[in-house]
Amino acid sequence: MIRYGQQDINQADIDAVISVLKSVNLTQGPAISAFEQSVLDFTNAKYAVAVNSATSALHIACMALGLGPGDRLWTTPNTFVASANCALYCGAQVDFVDIDPLTYNLCPIKLEEKLIVAKNVGKLPKIVVPVHLTGQPCDMAAIHALGKEYGFKIIEDASHAIGGRYKGEAIGNGRYSDITVFSFHPVKIITTAEGGMALTNDAEVATRLGLLRSHGITRDPALMTTLADGPWYYQQVALGFNYRMTDMQAALGVSQMSRLVEYVKRRHEIAKRYDELLVDLPITLPRQHEDSYSAYHLYVIRLQLDKIAVSHLQVFEALRAKDIMVNLHYIPVHTQPYYQSMGFKQGDYPLAEQYYREAISIPMHPTLTQQEQDFVVECIKEAICL
Numbered sequence: 001m002i003r004y005g006q007q008d009i010n011q012a013d014i015d016a017v018i019s020v021l022k023s024v025n026l027t028q029g030p031a032i033s034a035f036e037q038s039v040l041d042f043t044n045a046k047y048a049v050a051v052n053s054a055t056s057a058l059h060i061a062c063m064a065l066g067l068g069p070g071d072r073l074w075t076t077p078n079t080f081v082a083s084a085n086c087a088l089y090c091g092a093q094v095d096f097v098d099i100d101p102l103t104y105n106l107c108p109i110k111l112e113e114k115l116i117v118a119k120n121v122g123k124l125p126k127i128v129v130p131v132h133l134t135g136q137p138c139d140m141a142a143i144h145a146l147g148k149e150y151g152f153k154i155i156e157d158a159s160h161a162i163g164g165r166y167k168g169e170a171i172g173n174g175r176y177s178d179i180t181v182f183s184f185h186p187v188k189i190i191t192t193a194e195g196g197m198a199l200t201n202d203a204e205v206a207t208r209l210g211l212l213r214s215h216g217i218t219r220d221p222a223l224m225t226t227l228a229d230g231p232w233y234y235q236q237v238a239l240g241f242n243y244r245m246t247d248m249q250a251a252l253g254v255s256q257m258s259r260l261v262e263y264v265k266r267r268h269e270i271a272k273r274y275d276e277l278l279v280d281l282p283i284t285l286p287r288q289h290e291d292s293y294s295a296y297h298l299y300v301i302r303l304q305l306d307k308i309a310v311s312h313l314q315v316f317e318a319l320r321a322k323d324i325m326v327n328l329h330y331i332p333v334h335t336q337p338y339y340q341s342m343g344f345k346q347g348d349y350p351l352a353e354q355y356y357r358e359a360i361s362i363p364m365h366p367t368l369t370q371q372e373q374d375f376v377v378e379c380i381k382e383a384i385c386l
């Protein structure tokens with residue numbers, strides 16, 4: 001079986017996890033700050049808070065930026081549901097901005113059009129969540145400029161994008177956003193099994209993220225409202241959660257970070273080969289924006305359905321029948337029953353819906369061999385020419 005995405009675990013990863021298991025701290029130990037520091041070193045951000053998933057990171061990111069009832073968060077419909085659900089956790093409303101037809105990312109032109117309308121009716125968003133789909137960064141300079149003009153905050157959902165760069169700089173450095181979120185789920189670029197991280201350059205936001213990760217509890221006298229009763233004392237100063245990552249996971253993360261550059265390089269090699277081998281077929285290949293160095297979490301092809309005699313479903317099933325576990329990223333969030341029950345409907349975001357009818361994520365991960373890749377290409381050719 002050839003999966004669309006898959007982790008790479010080596011002996012160093014295993015040794016790192018085992019060394020934590022033999023140590024005193026299985027959680028809240030030194031591996032957490034070591035992992036946070038390694039991601040800070042890589043991205044040049046100032047503060048990092050490791051948590052148990054990107055979903056948790058998105059939730060506390062929204063809270064740390066003050067999102068609450070009566071507020072609005074906008075994101076793209078072409079994403080995993082977590083990018084939108086984080087607003088609902090906070091009692092805020094979600095709305096969507098359709099995608100750019102070439103990069104499939106949140107379109108800054110449509111964003112501006114929607115902001116102009118929203119301003120007139122007094123319904124501007126408090127937060128916008130651009131998602132770096134497939135690892136290709138959004139047009140952050142444009143989105144950031146709109147943020148300044150219309151007064152919204154920005155959370156980059158970079159779940160696909162650790163190791164990628166925008167305008168030559170590491171995604172996560174926070175130049176164009178308030179918070180960046182990474183995911184370390186096994187299909188993503190590096191893994192901690194489950195895990196996520198929120199990065200920021202704002203000390204106060206970082207403090208709030210740290211509190212919310214762990215029950216809103218602090219042992220830092222500077223954050224307490226009164227003097228400590230004694231050395232046992234802690235204070236709950238906010239309503240937080242247990243979103244902590246374990247030290248086993250963080251140690252795995254540190255070990256994986258040492259191969260991040262290599263992983264993304266390998267993903268680019270695979271992408272380049274697909275680009276060459278698939279170029280003559282009636283499919284649209286992923287287009288890379290000139291400001292982008294993608295992390296290449298996914299390689300998405302789009303079928304040119306007017307040029308082939310088979311359906312999207314037929315191609316998908318033909319590949320799955322060959323044990324090529326292709327996938328589809330994403331079902332437009334606004335078409336999910338839960339979102340339809342809030343009033344969203346088919347037709348609301350036509351470009352994301354059109355993309356959904358044509359897109360297939362084909363295998364892309366650093367352990368994919370050349371023979372496997374050749375087999376995938378051969379099967380795509382066969383499936384399309386049925």
Ligand SMILES: *Cc1c(COP(=O)(O)O)cnc(C)c1O
Pocket residue numbers: 052053054055056079080082083131157159160182183184185194195196
């Ligand atoms: C994977 C993913 C998430 C959620 O990540 P978890 O770590 O599984 O919670 C959020 N947003 C996007 C775009 C993702 O791909």
